[in-house]
């Protein structure tokens with residue numbers, strides 16, 4: 001339910017989603033450009049005022065086509081908002097559970113490869129996303145974007161590492177792989193899903209059930225070794241990504 005049509009100079013068009021910290025609205029600026037207004041629950045904002053700003057600080061330091069640009073804040077009677085670049089598409093959650101999409105090998109490969117490009121970018125800047133999930137990825141059929149940096153942190157503190165993003169990435173891949181699985185569930189994913197041993201080992205490594213990956217480039221290398229949908233597995237990653245993405 002939307003209780004107001006305007007927030008400062010912005011006209012609110014619809015509610016995009018809500019979660020832990022508040023509600024996101026799709027809005028237009030006076031020039032008609034689409035933006036997202038992320039409104040914090042007043043209680044959350046007061047109690048976590050230090051925490052809330054991690055998202056703003058981290059996003060402000062990033063520039064990647066698959067990450068929303070941080071455009072500013074609005075401090076109004078209706079509440080406190082972050083203004084974010086709008087990224088088009090549907091969340092993977094909506095594609096899976098509302099639109100009942102069955103993801104093909106091609107789609108899984110494209111989405112996985114694009115997410116890994118974003119993770120390589122983030123990790124090279126010492127940023128761990130920390131909340132990569134099917135609710136925080138949108139896909140427009142050509143390109144994914146990674147949203148919601150509310151739990152993102154710099155690695156310097158030592159208490160958060162890239163491994164967290166690897167296991168979240170593994171979970172997202174499992175959701176996509178399960179979209180084609182319709183039989184009665186009987187066991188663990190590596191028993192239920194019809195996957196090559198190489199893919200199983202890759203997923204186990206992501207999920208912390210086998211030897212950990214040393215870095216994100218190695219994750220991408222191994223993803224390109226075992227997930228390409230066609231038979232040209234001999235091509236190097238760069239040639240494959242140009243051909244398939």
Ligand SMILES: Nc1ncnc2c1ncn2[C@@H]1O[C@H](COP(=O)(O)OP(=O)(O)O)[C@@H](O)[C@H]1O
Nearest residue numbers: 016017018019020021024068085086087135148
């Ligand atoms: N920049 C954006 N572009 C498009 N949709 C967005 C954007 N930011 C958020 N959304 C939508 O709003 C939902 C909630 O936003 P999110 O940042 O994930 O907040 P929360 O912390 O509440 O999970 C997302 O799942 C997505 O559907």
Ligand SMILES: [Mg+2]
Nearest residue numbers: 019135136148
């Ligand atoms: Mg979210």
